[in-house]
Amino acid sequence: MNSKTESKVNITIDSMQLNVDSKMTIIQAARANGISVPHFCWHPELSVAGNCRICLVEVEKLPKLVIACATQVSEGMVVHTRSPKVINGREAVMEFLLINHPLDCPICDEAGECKLQDYAYKHSVGFSRFDEDKVHKPKRHALGPNVMLDMERCIMCSRCVRFCEEIAGEPQLTFANRGDHVILTTAPGEELDNPYAMNTIDICPVGALTSRDFRFKARVWEMSATETICPGCSRGCNMHSWARNNEILRNTPRQNPEVNSYWMCDHGRLSTFGEVNSPERIVTPLIRKGEDLVEVGWDEAIAAAASGLKSFRRSEIAALGSPFATNEENYLFRKFVQEVLGAKSMDYISRVREGDEDDILVRADKTPNSRGADELGIRAEENERRLQGIMEGIRQGTIKVLYSLDGDLGSVFETELLDKLELLVIHSPVRNGTTAAADIVFPLATYAEKNGTFTTFDGRVQRIRPSVAVLEADRALDGFSMSRLDKFGTQFDRWAKGQRRDARPAWKVITALANLMGKKYRYPTVEDVFNQMVQSTPSFKGMTYAKIGSKGLRLEGSVVPATVEAR
Amino acid sequence: MTTNGQQKRPQIRKKDLSLWQLSYIPEIIKGMFLTFKQILRPKFTRQYPEEHWTPPSSYRGRPVLVEEDGVERCVACGLCARVCPALAIEVQASETEELAKERYPERFEINMLRCIFCGFCEEACPEEAIVMSNEYELVFSNQEDAIFGKEKLLMTTEQLKERLEFLKESR
Ligand code: SF4
Numbered sequence: 001m002n003s004k005t006e007s008k009v010n011i012t013i014d015s016m017q018l019n020v021d022s023k024m025t026i027i028q029a030a031r032a033n034g035i036s037v038p039h040f041c042w043h044p045e046l047s048v049a050g051n052c053r054i055c056l057v058e059v060e061k062l063p064k065l066v067i068a069c070a071t072q073v074s075e076g077m078v079v080h081t082r083s084p085k086v087i088n089g090r091e092a093v094m095e096f097l098l099i100n101h102p103l104d105c106p107i108c109d110e111a112g113e114c115k116l117q118d119y120a121y122k123h124s125v126g127f128s129r130f131d132e133d134k135v136h137k138p139k140r141h142a143l144g145p146n147v148m149l150d151m152e153r154c155i156m157c158s159r160c161v162r163f164c165e166e167i168a169g170e171p172q173l174t175f176a177n178r179g180d181h182v183i184l185t186t187a188p189g190e191e192l193d194n195p196y197a198m199n200t201i202d203i204c205p206v207g208a209l210t211s212r213d214f215r216f217k218a219r220v221w222e223m224s225a226t227e228t229i230c231p232g233c234s235r236g237c238n239m240h241s242w243a244r245n246n247e248i249l250r251n252t253p254r255q256n257p258e259v260n261s262y263w264m265c266d267h268g269r270l271s272t273f274g275e276v277n278s279p280e281r282i283v284t285p286l287i288r289k290g291e292d293l294v295e296v297g298w299d300e301a302i303a304a305a306a307s308g309l310k311s312f313r314r315s316e317i318a319a320l321g322s323p324f325a326t327n328e329e330n331y332l333f334r335k336f337v338q339e340v341l342g343a344k345s346m347d348y349i350s351r352v353r354e355g356d357e358d359d360i361l362v363r364a365d366k367t368p369n370s371r372g373a374d375e376l377g378i379r380a381e382e383n384e385r386r387l388q389g390i391m392e393g394i395r396q397g398t399i400k401v402l403y404s405l406d407g408d409l410g411s412v413f414e415t416e417l418l419d420k421l422e423l424l425v426i427h428s429p430v431r432n433g434t435t436a437a438a439d440i441v442f443p444l445a446t447y448a449e450k451n452g453t454f455t456t457f458d459g460r461v462q463r464i465r466p467s468v469a470v471l472e473a474d475r476a477l478d479g480f481s482m483s484r485l486d487k488f489g490t491q492f493d494r495w496a497k498g499q500r501r502d503a504r505p506a507w508k509v510i511t512a513l514a515n516l517m518g519k520k521y522r523y524p525t526v527e528d529v530f531n532q533m534v535q536s537t538p539s540f541k542g543m544t545y546a547k548i549g550s551k552g553l554r555l556e557g558s559v560v561p562a563t564v565e566a567r
Numbered sequence: 568m569t570t571n572g573q574q575k576r577p578q579i580r581k582k583d584l585s586l587w588q589l590s591y592i593p594e595i596i597k598g599m600f601l602t603f604k605q606i607l608r609p610k611f612t613r614q615y616p617e618e619h620w621t622p623p624s625s626y627r628g629r630p631v632l633v634e635e636d637g638v639e640r641c642v643a644c645g646l647c648a649r650v651c652p653a654l655a656i657e658v659q660a661s662e663t664e665e666l667a668k669e670r671y672p673e674r675f676e677i678n679m680l681r682c683i684f685c686g687f688c689e690e691a692c693p694e695e696a697i698v699m700s701n702e703y704e705l706v707f708s709n710q711e712d713a714i715f716g717k718e719k720l721l722m723t724t725e726q727l728k729e730r731l732e733f734l735k736e737s738r
């Protein structure tokens with residue numbers, strides 16, 4: 001590009017004078033200026049296919065309507081997106097698309113978030129002149145472990161085919177046959193099983209591709225959608241967490257051009273809410289009385305922890321932060337350990353699965369906040385003992401107490417080692433081998449039940465928000481996203497009686513512990529913890545919850561990694 | 568309305584009644600005449616509940632699910648639940664391998680304490696699977712009993728014949 005005049009052109013869309021990049025297509029230019037042109041096959045992140053024809057627009061001096069997705073802008077171009085000719089053309093295209101569409105919206109999971117359904121209302125006349133029989137094709141055909149195909153609903157837009165080829169890098173889907181016999185298929189004996197396969201469900205503009213996991217679980221309008229972050233790895237994909245009756249039913253990616261574009265991996269989508277809904281959840285605090293862990297109230301558990309911790313010398317105490325905990329929790333944990341317990345042995349357990357990564361999204365570090373834990377000094381050089389030292393200390397009997405924010409130490413600590421401890425205090429959402437060995441267990445609110453922030457591997461601080469209410473939370477008062485059922489349900493409605501566990505975020509428990517042990521901690525909300533953290537941690541400088549918003553903020557001085565730039 | 572915008576007080580008209588009229592005797596005679604006339608006519612008081620009333624097919628009694636060939640017609644689309652202004656309906660869909668229809672209601676509940684008998688569910692249903700029956704006797708002694716599940720909601724097409732015909736005619 002030598003001069004500005006070469007790269008920019010003047011065009012008019014719907015009598016709006018625009019100065020746009022000459023490489024843009026009409027649909028891009030329109031979209032960038034807030035004019036929406038209907039489209040099925042076009043997707044901002046995929047190549048142009050130009051097969052659905054719904055994006056027809058009128059360009060002055062051209063004899064016929066042209067498709068906005070494949071027509072480049074040129075100097076002096078005058079485009080109409082709402083002229084009678086265009087509307088006529090669109091209605092005709094809709095009529096064609098609906099000829100063989102089964103219109104089984106009532107049993108289709110896409111209904112409510114279906115482009116075809118929406119456009120049928122917006123851009124269609126509402127009746128069909130087609131009296132003949134519709135073509136019948138395979139329904140309920142599993143394309144792979146996670147994706148179900150209903151071929152009758154497919155409008156042959158090829159978005160899914162292009163996604164697999166261009167984004168997932170595995171061309172697993174293709175069309176076979178021709179005309180009205182065309183079917184979408186994998187190669188014989190092959191499956192649609194790439195790690196990103198379920199994104200085809202989101203981009204499929206109709207209900208041809210649906211999730212096998214979410215199949216028939218709920219209608220989309222019955223759920224609330226919460227803007228949050230996937231905790232599945234250190235990428236920190238932005239997502240919506242969908243809940244009904246206090247239970248998460250699905251996750252879907254939420255667009256963030258700097259993190260995950262429009263995508264997320266199947267693992268993050270499917271495996272990250274199992275723990276939240278798990279029957280193994282600890283629903284009330286537990287303390288050891290003799291051999292057994294017995295259920296007690298919060299006050300009793302916190303008092304027991306305080307008196308237990310007080311009765312040891314600071315050198316006998318070790319602490320483990322957690323890469324699953326929020327920045328706020330790790331910050332307050334470290335502060336508490338240093339100021340109140342005076343202990344100097346601290347670290348956290350990493351969960352890096354070497355090799356289980358790719359250059360699309362998935363990271364080998366399977367925790368959402370190890371960068372945050374590093375940033376906040378959980379694994380600082382100056383810590384007297386770190387993981388190996390702590391284990392050695394326990395073995396030798398010099399470390400007698402372990403206070404852990406991490407609910408599962410099983411990957412590193414053997415049960416015999418934990419049994420050597422005189423006091424094990426732990427925050428955990430679920431029962432496991434570690435909690436069985438613990439003396440005091442605080443039920444921990446999962447990522448889906450609390451507010452806070454995670455820091456991605458490349459230093460982006462992002463907000464998590466609760467989609468599931470714990471016992472002490474109130475959906476309306478605490479600013480949860482609410483479905484219609486949440487708004488109007490009462491205690492007498494079975495559909496509003498979903499289980500609420502008596503779990504708490506760790507920062508709350510730590511605050512109470514500190515106050516009981518003689519330090520005045522005043523953090524009425526998690527935002528107060530965050531603000532304090534920002535003040536005392538240089539790399540978070542200037543951040544507030546409001547500034548982080550829904551898209552996140554980069555830590556001071558962090559480098560944008562190449563993979564993100566390339567996109 | 569008067570021109571100055573003020574409203575006139577309604578006038579109380581006093582009738583000039585004669586002495587004969589003031590005695591009320593003519594009115595009493597009229598009343599007694601009516602009473603004796605009715606005595607001779609056939610009775611139309613219904614001895615409810617011994618004598619049951621069957622409402623016409625246009626009547627909106629409690630909503631029920633239509634059972635056809637041993638299964639419910641319902642495909643668990645949830646449209647009735649969505650349209651219900653009283654949020655009385657809860658539908659949980661599930662997949663079925665045996666039936667042709669792919670999905671069926673694993674659970675279907677109507678809270679009869681919420682239902683206001685508006686008939687919107689019947690109108691919204693794409694399968695004519697929920698209709699307003701002619702049943703109007705709803706008795707329960709606690710809140711849980713007021714939630715009707717499939718066992719109480721299902722009625723065969725035979726039982727609902729009249730309503731289904733009415734719906735066909737008035738479509
Ligand atoms: S399955 Fe969906 S995304 Fe794929 S071609 Fe058909 S309509 Fe398009």
Ligand code: SF4
Pocket residue numbers: 230231232233234235236237260264265266267268269361362363
């Ligand atoms: S790549 Fe990581 S953060 Fe993104 S969806 Fe997968 S597990 Fe979650």
Ligand code: SF4
Pocket residue numbers: 630647650651652653654655656677681682683684685686687688689
């Ligand atoms: S009749 Fe009206 S109130 Fe009753 S269940 Fe149907 S839609 Fe709801």
Ligand code: SF4
Pocket residue numbers: 106640641642643644645646647648658688691692693694695696697
């Ligand atoms: S609208 Fe009809 S088909 Fe849909 S859930 Fe209700 S009764 Fe069933």
